[in-house]
Amino acid sequence: MTTVSGGTLDSVLGQATAVGTLRRALGSDRLHHALLFEGTAGVGKSFVAEGLAQALLCDDRREGLACGVCVPCIKVLRRDSNGRSVHPDFATVARAMYDPATIGRKTQETQDISVDQVRTVVLARISLGPVLGRGRVFLVRDADELSTSAANALLKTLEEPPPRTYFVLTTTRPGELLPTIRSRTQHIRFAPLPDDVVTRLLVREGHEQAAAEAVARDAQGSLSIARDKLRGTAKEAVDTWISAMEDALKDKTFASALKASEASKGSRDAAALGLEAFAAHLVDEARKSVGEPTAQALRAAERYVRVQKALRQLDGNGSPQLVMEALLADLRSTP
Ligand SMILES: [Zn+2]
Structure with a gap:
């Protein structure tokens, strides 16, 4: 040809x-x-x-x-x-x-x-x-x-x-x-597309190789199914992240805190994505109270400010794990 x-x-x-x-x-x-x-x-x-x-x-x-x-x-x-x-x-x-x-x-x-x-x-x-x-x-x-x-x-x-x-x-x-x-x-x-082609196309779109390979195996040769699965996986990761943060803040021990900071180890993108999702979650919390803000809403707003500060530190090249540890200590000290 x-x-x-x-x-x-x-x-x-x-x-x-x-x-x-x-x-x-x-x-x-x-x-x-x-x-x-x-x-x-x-x-x-x-x-x-x-x-x-x-x-x-x-x-x-x-x-x-x-x-x-x-x-x-x-x-x-x-x-x-x-x-x-x-x-x-x-x-x-x-x-x-x-x-x-x-x-x-x-x-x-x-x-x-x-x-x-x-x-x-x-x-x-x-x-x-x-x-x-x-x-x-x-x-x-x-x-x-x-x-x-x-x-x-x-x-x-x-x-x-x-x-x-x-x-x-x-x-x-x-x-x-x-x-x-x-x-x-x-x-x-x-x-249907071969799995390795689906993987290559996803990588070409900017997804990570390992994640692309994992969804491609289960996408029946369809790039759109693979993309949907990646979106689903991303949402799951964010949900896990938010609940890890919530646990970390409720828990008296450091076990959950460690889990939450572990989740962001090494990867600035993962940490930033998780923090942004957590910030959005706090905004939802703060909005739940209609009229007079409740104590819970005020606390969510206060936490939101601190999460934003951590995001700026990440942006300024702070180590993801250190930023997370500092944030968790900071959040736990808020009444
Ligand atoms: Zn031409």
Whole structure:
């Protein structure tokens, strides 16, 4: 396989079959105009769709592949504040992607992708032609959520789109799609990601290797499941931390205090994260009393000030364990 491209398709990990099929089609200029990406959530379907959009809209294509650095290539990946690509010829259709007013509706799309969205986002634009001239790409995310009338409105265009207009539909539930949509699209299967690929992607996002490996083993090849698990683990760690702090403050012995300071040994980030969570917890405590502040609320407020001081010390490069020990002694001396 050639490696001419510098676009997103080049950085896809773990989908060699799907990406290989697309690259060959691009290279020989025989890409099907309506593709259906099938596979579980979090395996890279939308990511590959973006790479494909780059290859189709790039100003400096070589052997059908994107350069990755021209203005159109960059615009495909850049998002506006609503999370939509800023490239005028790369549009996304997805449930609740647009304000109801934008697509001529009174209410948000809660159940399905409405025919209103298909009319506004796809059909109205198609009749005007591409803005930048190269072509148009429509990404229909979770296409099984198209309402029957939305799917029907799309059918004719899917069958006979204008020149250089491409559709990428994604789905985690191919069986739920209307047969008429299925039969008009070329199906590309996305496999679950190997565990080591999930790990690499998490590390690339800034997570620690050990934590990434631990969740990847149990994520069924899905980056989104792995991310959810990491969030869950982080929340658990914070909860453990808060209860260790509470115990340390209630306990007359130093055993729990040691446990709490142990938790932050060595890692400044862990200590800071734990302290920030504890500070937030104290704010909640302080807010519990309505009207006259209770003794408990005042104590929480007092403790909050001290936790903030410890956070500043951590920021100023204090040793995490020493900062924690000093804080615990300080907190225990507050009445
Ligand atoms: Zn380019």
